[in-house]
Amino acid sequence: MKLVRIIIIGLAASLIAAAAFAAPPLPKGKAPAFITSFGQSQDANFVNVLAGRIKLERVYKVVGETSDPGWNGAGTVIAVIGGSSKGLGSAGLNVNTEKSRCDALMKSAREQKKLIIGMHIGGESRRGTTSEVFTPYAGDVDYMIVKSDGNQDGYFTKLCADKKVPLYIIENTKELEGILKEIFGL
Amino acid sequence: MRRCAKFIVFSILLSFIVSVAGPASANMLSSPQTTRTTIAGESVVIGDHPFSAVTGFKILEQGGTAFDAAVAMAATMSLVYAPMNNFFGGDAMIIAYSAKDKKVYSYNGSGWAPKAATIDYYLEKAGIPETGVLSVQIPGSLAGWMQLLRDYGTRPLRDILAPAIHIANNGYELPDRFVGSLNTPSTYNAFNQATKDMFFLNGKPMKASDMVYNKDYARILTTMSKMSYQQAEDYFYRGPIAKRIVDYVKSEGGIFELADFAEFKAERVEASSVNYKGVDVYACPPNSQGWVLLEALNILEGYDLKAMGYNSARYIDVMTQALNLALEDRNRYLGDPRFVKNPLGLLTKEYAKARRENDIVPGKPMADELKKGSPTEYSDSYYGKTGDTTFMAVADKYGNIVACTTSICNGFGSGITVPGTGILLNNRMTYFFLEEDFPNYLQPHKRTMQTITPSIAMKDRKPYLVFGTPGADVQEQAKLQVFLNVVEWGMDAQLAVEAPRVQTLHPMGLINVYRNPVPRTLLIEGRVSEETRKELADMGYIIRSKALWEYTGMMGCIEIQPNGRKYGGADPRSDRTAIGW
Numbered sequence: 001m002k003l004v005r006i007i008i009i010g011l012a013a014s015l016i017a018a019a020a021f022a023a024p025p026l027p028k029g030k031a032p033a034f035i036t037s038f039g040q041s042q043d044a045n046f047v048n049v050l051a052g053r054i055k056l057e058r059v060y061k062v063v064g065e066t067s068d069p070g071w072n073g074a075g076t077v078i079a080v081i082g083g084s085s086k087g088l089g090s091a092g093l094n095v096n097t098e099k100s101r102c103d104a105l106m107k108s109a110r111e112q113k114k115l116i117i118g119m120h121i122g123g124e125s126r127r128g129t130t131s132e133v134f135t136p137y138a139g140d141v142d143y144m145i146v147k148s149d150g151n152q153d154g155y156f157t158k159l160c161a162d163k164k165v166p167l168y169i170i171e172n173t174k175e176l177e178g179i180l181k182e183i184f185g186l
Numbered sequence: 187m188r189r190c191a192k193f194i195v196f197s198i199l200l201s202f203i204v205s206v207a208g209p210a211s212a213n214m215l216s217s218p219q220t221t222r223t224t225i226a227g228e229s230v231v232i233g234d235h236p237f238s239a240v241t242g243f244k245i246l247e248q249g250g251t252a253f254d255a256a257v258a259m260a261a262t263m264s265l266v267y268a269p270m271n272n273f274f275g276g277d278a279m280i281i282a283y284s285a286k287d288k289k290v291y292s293y294n295g296s297g298w299a300p301k302a303a304t305i306d307y308y309l310e311k312a313g314i315p316e317t318g319v320l321s322v323q324i325p326g327s328l329a330g331w332m333q334l335l336r337d338y339g340t341r342p343l344r345d346i347l348a349p350a351i352h353i354a355n356n357g358y359e360l361p362d363r364f365v366g367s368l369n370t371p372s373t374y375n376a377f378n379q380a381t382k383d384m385f386f387l388n389g390k391p392m393k394a395s396d397m398v399y400n401k402d403y404a405r406i407l408t409t410m411s412k413m414s415y416q417q418a419e420d421y422f423y424r425g426p427i428a429k430r431i432v433d434y435v436k437s438e439g440g441i442f443e444l445a446d447f448a449e450f451k452a453e454r455v456e457a458s459s460v461n462y463k464g465v466d467v468y469a470c471p472p473n474s475q476g477w478v479l480l481e482a483l484n485i486l487e488g489y490d491l492k493a494m495g496y497n498s499a500r501y502i503d504v505m506t507q508a509l510n511l512a513l514e515d516r517n518r519y520l521g522d523p524r525f526v527k528n529p530l531g532l533l534t535k536e537y538a539k540a541r542r543e544n545d546i547v548p549g550k551p552m553a554d555e556l557k558k559g560s561p562t563e564y565s566d567s568y569y570g571k572t573g574d575t576t577f578m579a580v581a582d583k584y585g586n587i588v589a590c591t592t593s594i595c596n597g598f599g600s601g602i603t604v605p606g607t608g609i610l611l612n613n614r615m616t617y618f619f620l621e622e623d624f625p626n627y628l629q630p631h632k633r634t635m636q637t638i639t640p641s642i643a644m645k646d647r648k649p650y651l652v653f654g655t656p657g658a659d660v661q662e663q664a665k666l667q668v669f670l671n672v673v674e675w676g677m678d679a680q681l682a683v684e685a686p687r688v689q690t691l692h693p694m695g696l697i698n699v700y701r702n703p704v705p706r707t708l709l710i711e712g713r714v715s716e717e718t719r720k721e722l723a724d725m726g727y728i729i730r731s732k733a734l735w736e737y738t739g740m741m742g743c744i745e746i747q748p749n750g751r752k753y754g755g756a757d758p759r760s761d762r763t764a765i766g767w
Binding site: 042043045046049050052062063084085086087090091092121122123147172173174177 | 306310311316372620621691702707730
């Protein structure tokens with residue numbers, strides 16, 4: 001009897017633990033997607049590459065703006081978060097102008113009721129001072145996907161928990177292909 | 187008599203005033219001023235650093251030819267301009283004219299991707315990184331140089347490598363221009379310990395004029411200096427140097443194998459060319475981007491550029507649009523000929539005419555998405571399977587010419603120096619695409635599209651111009667402008683390289699960090715008039731006005747007169763140095 005109790009308690013504990021660490025259900029995205037960078041790192045290019053491989057209908061604009069032809073028709077925004085001083089310089093932007101652009105996109109996306117998916121996939125190397133300006137956007141999106149080695153300090157875990165944003169942690173960026181397929185029903 | 191005398195005096199005075207004031211408009215053509223004098227001689231050498239130019243000149247003075255001098259300069263530049271090229275760790279695209287054979291050849295010293303480099307592999311790594319061992323491709327530079335020497339070398343390696351050995355052992359002063367990079371965290375954070383050992387002192391980045399030594403590099407060169415050209419190449423690619431590189435890269439998580447080096451060979455092929463108003467312009471064929479210059483010239487030949495006025499808004503506009511189309515065609519059609527069918531239609535006059543008439547509207551900047559052309563409608567032939575950057579040029583008294591653009595890609599390349607060798611490795615893998623939509627997508631043992639591409643021009647079948655520059659996607663743009671400065675606007679070599687330049691950012695770049703197009707945007711040096719910049723802005727261009735002198739390439743140019751006299755132009759935007767005698 002004692003043994004049975006132990007087994008039942010153990011099973012219950014495992015179930016609770018599994019529930020606590022399980023990834024939240026993926027949202028249902030609506031194509032076309034509008035893929036853009038928040039911070040001008042190259043990670044947005046990478047997401048676009050994966051999106052191309054699964055033939056996701058999309059508009060890819062690394063310096064996306066609400067005036068872009070594909071913006072109004074997009075059902076889902078994919079904001080790839082990560083700062084790069086080289087990327088900002090190349091685009092003729094600085095952190096302030098980039099932040100203004102991101103704020104404008106977020107505002108318009110909310111007004112148009114678009115699903116906003118945030119991604120931070122650059123890992124630890126995308127947690128530097130330039131990126132820090134943009135990582136708070138993770139608390140403003142509808143769903144957040146983060147690569148685990150960019151979350152070693154638990155920053156995204158805490159932020160998303162505080163702001164009640166579902167957080168999906170991946171170990172490997174190749175997982176994004178399957179995730180995007182599921183989100184967009186491909 | 188008095189009336190006649192007055193008339194004569196008045197005429198003389200008038201002539202004097204006109205000659206001092208010059209023609210009506212005070213622009214570059216009528217009142218040319220350069221920051222340095224044009225260098226002239228029977229032989230002219232242009233190097234990225236004074237030491238490299240002196241190296242080339244020493245070899246010529248010892249009785250060597252342009253071929254010998256160029257290799258010597260490459261070995262020296264690997265030291266004195268270490269962050270931008272490496273004799274062993276980088277790539278080289280060489281264009282050469284042999285006075286004996288009267289032919290222009292291109293030597294492809296472009297390396298290739300390791301066999302284990304696949305798209306799937308890099309997708310698991312979240313893309314091709316900008317630095318580190320996974321950014322490195324098998325370097326091709328040494329193979330290119332040794333192929334050139336096997337064909338045309340006249341001096342033993344003992345003589346050719348002596349200057350570089352001396353500098354490596356005795357040191358050189360760190361050039362000012364690299365100090366900024368050394369103090370940038372995003373640069374030095376990528377360094378491995380061996381790179382820091384070379385460029386840091388007591389744990390801190392070196393200052394300008396601190397002495398830099400590379401005795402490991404000197405040792406390798408000294409060993410090679412006792413070998414034949416083939417033996418030296420084998421020592422690197424099929425011997426202990428390749429083994430050291432492979433072992434180190436693997437220990438750091440890289441994917442090199444010995445076979446990646448052992449199976450690698452450089453190629454000699456015929457250079458590609460077009461004729462522009464009587465001048466035959468030669469460029470390196472794919473996998474170099476030389477066709478960009480050739481296509482742009484074909485397009486521009488159909489305009490009356492002189493009527494537009496030098497560096498006027500109209501002139502800059504059509505030149506920009508021609509370059510946009512040529513760069514777009516590069517991205518959409520060109521790649522390693524061993525993997526990609528490069529359509530020769532791109533070089534036809536008919537295709538250029540179609541692009542000019544259908545896809546360029548003078549005075550109206552192009553739409554965000556550049557139009558793709560259809561070159562196969564004009565020729566069903568393809569270019570046959572073959573045959574962080576510096577530029578050098580040598581024109582010797584025998585009539586030989588060698589020009590080379592050699593590079594480790596970004597400044598300081600991968601940041602990785604192989605311990606015990608002094609070899610700073612490239613980060614050229616960053617040029618590959620991971621999308622199969624583009625011909626330059628990553629495949630094992632594929633050579634990436636290269637932005638490095640020197641050029642030679644011939645007139646009446648005689649050498650006329652040699653020109654080139656580092657600068658990635660700006661290379662063909664700067665070369666086009668300097669070429670037109672000489673051929674259309676009659677500038678001498680020095681004035682041509684100093685004249686203000688513009689750069690279009692519209693087309694997609696090759697380096698992944700700077701790949702994203704910035705539509706309708708022009709970088710314009712501040713010496714282009716305010717009025718012209720305003721006119722371009724009114725057309726719809728986004729103008730990024732730059733400083734009076736800004737990085738729009740660091741050109742070198744040698745003009746060869748029909749009597750054989752040579753005139754060298756060295757770009758003051760860099761440490762470029764010309765020597766002539």
